[in-house]
Amino acid sequence: MAQAIRLRQASSPLKASCHTCSLSNLCLPLAVEENDLERLEDIVQQGRIFNRGEHIFDQSTPFRSCFAVRSGSIKTSIITENGEEQVTGFFMPGELVGLDSMSSENYACTAKALERTSVCEFPIEKLEELTGKLPELQHHMYHLMSQEIQNSHQLAMLLSKNTAEERIAALLLSLSSRFQRRRMSGTNFSLPMARNDIANFLGLAVETVSRVFTRFQNQGVIKARGREVELLDVEALQMVSREFSRQGGQ
Amino acid sequence: MAQAIRLRQASSPLKASCHTCSLSNLCLPLAVEENDLERLEDIVQQGRIFNRGEHIFDQSTPFRSCFAVRSGSIKTSIITENGEEQVTGFFMPGELVGLDSMSSENYACTAKALERTSVCEFPIEKLEELTGKLPELQHHMYHLMSQEIQNSHQLAMLLSKNTAEERIAALLLSLSSRFQRRRMSGTNFSLPMARNDIANFLGLAVETVSRVFTRFQNQGVIKARGREVELLDVEALQMVSREFSRQGGQ
DNA sequence: CGTTGTATTGAATTGTCTCAACGATAGTGG
DNA sequence: CCACTATCGTTGAGACAATTCAATACAACG
Numbered sequence: 001m002a003q004a005i006r007l008r009q010a011s012s013p014l015k016a017s018c019h020t021c022s023l024s025n026l027c028l029p030l031a032v033e034e035n036d037l038e039r040l041e042d043i044v045q046q047g048r049i050f051n052r053g054e055h056i057f058d059q060s061t062p063f064r065s066c067f068a069v070r071s072g073s074i075k076t077s078i079i080t081e082n083g084e085e086q087v088t089g090f091f092m093p094g095e096l097v098g099l100d101s102m103s104s105e106n107y108a109c110t111a112k113a114l115e116r117t118s119v120c121e122f123p124i125e126k127l128e129e130l131t132g133k134l135p136e137l138q139h140h141m142y143h144l145m146s147q148e149i150q151n152s153h154q155l156a157m158l159l160s161k162n163t164a165e166e167r168i169a170a171l172l173l174s175l176s177s178r179f180q181r182r183r184m185s186g187t188n189f190s191l192p193m194a195r196n197d198i199a200n201f202l203g204l205a206v207e208t209v210s211r212v213f214t215r216f217q218n219q220g221v222i223k224a225r226g227r228e229v230e231l232l233d234v235e236a237l238q239m240v241s242r243e244f245s246r247q248g249g250q
Numbered sequence: 251m252a253q254a255i256r257l258r259q260a261s262s263p264l265k266a267s268c269h270t271c272s273l274s275n276l277c278l279p280l281a282v283e284e285n286d287l288e289r290l291e292d293i294v295q296q297g298r299i300f301n302r303g304e305h306i307f308d309q310s311t312p313f314r315s316c317f318a319v320r321s322g323s324i325k326t327s328i329i330t331e332n333g334e335e336q337v338t339g340f341f342m343p344g345e346l347v348g349l350d351s352m353s354s355e356n357y358a359c360t361a362k363a364l365e366r367t368s369v370c371e372f373p374i375e376k377l378e379e380l381t382g383k384l385p386e387l388q389h390h391m392y393h394l395m396s397q398e399i400q401n402s403h404q405l406a407m408l409l410s411k412n413t414a415e416e417r418i419a420a421l422l423l424s425l426s427s428r429f430q431r432r433r434m435s436g437t438n439f440s441l442p443m444a445r446n447d448i449a450n451f452l453g454l455a456v457e458t459v460s461r462v463f464t465r466f467q468n469q470g471v472i473k474a475r476g477r478e479v480e481l482l483d484v485e486a487l488q489m490v491s492r493e494f495s496r497q498g499g500q
Numbered sequence: 501c502g503t504t505g506t507a508t509t510g511a512a513t514t515g516t517c518t519c520a521a522c523g524a525t526a527g528t529g530g
Numbered sequence: 531c532c533a534c535t536a537t538c539g540t541t542g543a544g545a546c547a548a549t550t551c552a553a554t555a556c557a558a559c560g
Contacts, residue, residue: 078403078407080407080492081492082492084411086403086406086407086410086411088403088406088407099395099396099399100396100399100400100403101396102392102393102395102396103392103393103394103395103396103397103400104396108396108400108403109403128385128388128389128392129385131388132382132385132388135378135379135382138378138381138382138388139378141392142352142353142378142391142395143352143353144353145349145352145353145392145395145396145399146349146350146351146352146353146354146358146395147353148399149349149350149395149398149399149402150350150353150358152399152402152403152405152406153328153336153338153350153358153359153402155402155406156336156338156402156405156406156409156453157328157330157336157338159406159409159410159453160336160409160452160453161334161336161453163547163548164547164548194505194506194507195506195507195508196506196507202410203406203409203410203411204548204549205548205549205550206506206507206508207507207508207509207548207549207550208547208548208549209507210507210508210509211508211509211548213507213508214508214509226506226507226556226557242330242331242332413515413516414515414516444537444538444539445538445539445540446538446539454516454517455516455517455518456538456539456540457516457517457518457539457540457541458515458516458517459539460539460540460541461516461540461541463539463540464540464541476524476525476538476539
């Protein structure tokens with residue numbers, strides 16, 4: 001008892017304030033009734049900070065928690081038997097990382113901070129227990145996981161049918177809309193990831209990514225300097241990204 | 251009351267017998283305690299049969315149910331804005347279709363029977379309700395969805411980094427192991443899908459698929475006649491499928 | 501001011517696609 | 531049972547997008 005009180009007090013300063021979190025409309029709290037929010041907050045460990053390059057978790061280590069990005073950004077990747085890396089996703093604030101590991105004892109991928117990043121941790125047993133009690137939350141979990149499947153299908157589609165230009169246009173637009181969701185500029189942002197990661201993620205050579213960037217720039221569609229990107233002609237990008245199958249019919 | 255009894259009686263002959271189903275070790279019953287199995291059986295609609303080419307459900311129609319394949323096989327695909335088709339998966343007996351639609355009002359893809367196919371239907375509201383009551387079942391749902399995410403990542407990887415030969419070898423091995431799971435021959439089976447579907451799924455041209463098949467055949471790795479396939483040298487296929495990155499190192 | 505990692509640019513190579521023709525197979529109706 | 535037709539699968543030759551290899555430019559950092 002006394003211990004319970006002590007714990008509660010001790011964790012109080014660290015305890016999540018989903019109530020006040022600006023991302024609550026994107027993250028798990030979205031699904032939770034105001035009066036149940038405390039129960040979610042009770043299981044969250046909040047405020048862990050990772051520096052650029054640090055691992056949030058590692059492939060093949062015991063799967064314990066899912067993580068919500070609070071600020072910064074994360075890349076997930078799989079290391080194959082050959083030692084090759086495959087980037088499987090980029091995660092921005094409000095997005096949940098680790099859903100692909102819920103089928104195994106160990107993490108299915110490695111999550112790495114692309115910049116100084118703060119996360120909220122949801123221990124999986126507690127989360128599962130809670131979703132069993134809160135149907136809305138369970139529904140939301142299904143929703144998120146399903147979304148992840150769809151995203152991955154979209155990616156597979158992009159990789160199997162689209163040209164380098166189309167893939168990069170699609171990525172830029174995806175990032176753009178994700179920035180916008182957070183009420184940041186959708187046309188003027190800085191890429192959290194290196195060219196290398198983009199290339200890997202999109203199944204291209206780094207050189208190709210570079211070439212496409214400059215090609216877009218020459219066409220006046222974007223302005224790029226290193227990681228700093230400005231989308232000058234969003235419509236053109238949209239054209240490009242869905243303009244496969246039709247030949248040249250701009 | 252009387253109605254309840256009537257319903258129970260009426261549905262009795264159609265009611266699922268997960269108890270006796272040979273696929274219960276792959277499907278949802280896997281996660282359910284013996285004494286809870288009835289509750290799962292209560293929500294299942296079993297025994298719907300579809301002929302080759304018939305749609306189990308259609309993209310953009312209201313999402314109502316997930317389906318477990320009982321016999322036969324299913325392909326799922328997305329139709330893009332351009333009218334292009336993208337095959338997103340093949341489903342064999344014991345596997346669950348529709349998980350990618352749980353984030354939306356409507357089905358995210360179309361499911362089509364590749365041959366005469368029998369399915370069990372799980373209405374989604376009832377399923378969600380039940381998973382809220384049976385933690386093991388909830389866990390299993392998370393497991394399946396997570397698996398689906400991983401599969402899709404694997405596919406993305408295959409599409410982005412591997413050659414035509416590697417992709418096809420991987421597909422053949424995947425099918426092989428899925429046949430084996432059902433205690434069927436893993437080296438001698440007939441492909442449920444057309445070359446066209448294989449090509450679409452793997453992001454290749456039909457011609458390329460054809461060429462690789464004959465190449466494998468000339469190398470004595472497989473024997474193929476139409477959809478009938480025999481894997482003559484499984485190890486060679488395994489070599490091929492994971493032998494990217496290393497150059498020429500047979 | 502080198503050093504290291506990251507990004508860009510160029511030239512040559514190649515795997516896969518496209519286009520096109522042909523063969524095989526299955527289903528249909530006379 | 532045999533054409534007839536449609537669909538599916540195979541094979542060949544040329545084109546092209548992206549890769550690979552190689553060199554250079556740029557930025558951050560101790």
